[in-house]
Amino acid sequence: MTGIRAGSAVALMLVAVTGACVPNVQPPASPPPAQSPVTPPAPPPVPARAASAPSLSGQMIQGGLITGQAAPGTAALSLDGRTVAVAPDGRFVFGFxxxxxPSATLTVTGTDGSRMTVPLTVAPRAWDISRLSSLPKVPVPQPEFAARRPAELARIVAARALTTDAAGWRQRFSWPVTGRISTLFGSQRIYANGEAGSYHSGIDIARPTGTLVTAPADGVVILAADAPFTLEGNLLMIDHGMGLNSAFLHLSRIDVAVGDRVRQGQPIGLVGATGRATGPHLHWSLQWQGAKLDPLLAAGPMR
Incomplete structure (x- = not known):
């Protein structure tokens, strides 16, 4: 009896222990029901607007630089058939x-497809004309010039065709160097038999060789001559965005390279007399889509 009782006790203990080791397995929970993605409501459509005149700032004059603010709903702008780029905030620039x-037409296209024309009156200017009736126009020396000039012009044209995201066009231009203005923009000589020379496409500032030249506005370098050009000498060109660019001629040294981003007031080179120059000076020219502008109107009086 004693053995039977002991074996029963052992069996009962085994049952108890085995039961304690069996996990309490619960059936897996059902995944939550899939929810349909919530599609945000579409923004209300922007109503189309009719064309409206922009606001303009600047001198409506030959060689003048104009900045403006497009009216809300403006889809496109053009000046006498040339596209005027408009920034996302509606700002733009153009020049004469x-x-x-004497007259120009700004065409505005609205987002509804409508168009309106804004007539502009461009004031004439009295240019500095020198009449040298007894002096024949001296031809440019042909052999070397004829051989080198086409490639130089091609580089200049290619540089001006580049498009950058520079925003210097938004700034008030500063003078790259200050000093005596030796030749005004637009001045011209008329030689014997009424033969006209090319008008002066920039402004000349006489300063000694080595005088520091700074960027008149933010921009991207689009040309930096590795050797002097026949006429321009050491030529540097900076794009200010929206089709507006500067050129600096006759430099003795260029301190920036193509692709560099420059800030207004940053040193970019030194005054010199390279190329065709009678003495050390900086020739600064400014263009918008090929239209030659007066830097004096862009930068204002020297201080």
């Missing part, structure tokens, strides 16, 4: 050539 006609 030295020989601009």
């Amino acid at each position: 050539d030295r020989d601009a006609t």
Whole structure:
């Protein structure tokens, strides 16, 4: 009896222990029901707007630089058929050539497809004309010039065709160097038999060789001559964005390279007399889409 009782006790203990080791397995929980993605409501459509005149700032004059603010709903702008780029905030810039006609037309296209024309009156200027009736126009020396000039012009044209995201066009231009203005923008000589020389496409500032030249506005370098050009000498060109660019001629040294981003007031080179120059000076020219502008109107009086 004693053995039977002991074996029963052992069996009962085994049952108890085995039961304690069996996990309490619960059936897996059902995944939550899939929810349909919530599609945000579409923004209300922007109503189309009719064309409206922009606000303009600057001198409506030959060689003048104009900045403006497009009216809300403006889809496109053009000046006498040339596209005027408009920034996302509606700002834009354009200019009038030295020989601009007395009238121009700004065409505005609205987001509804409508168009309106804004007539602009361009004031003429009295240019500094020197009449040298007894002096024949001296031809440019042909052999070397004829051989080198086409490639130089091609580089200049290619540089001006580049498009950058520079925003210097938004700034008030500063003078790259200050000093005596030796030749005004637009001045011209008339030689014997009424033969006209090319008008002066920039402004000349006489300063000694080695005088520091700074960027007149933010921009991207689009040309930095590795050797002097026949006429321009050491030529540097900076794009200010929206089709507006500067050129600096006759430098004795260039301190920036193509692709560099420059800030207004940053040193970019030194005054010199390279190329065709009668003495050390900086020739600064400014263009918008090929229209030659007066830097004096862009930078204002020297201080």
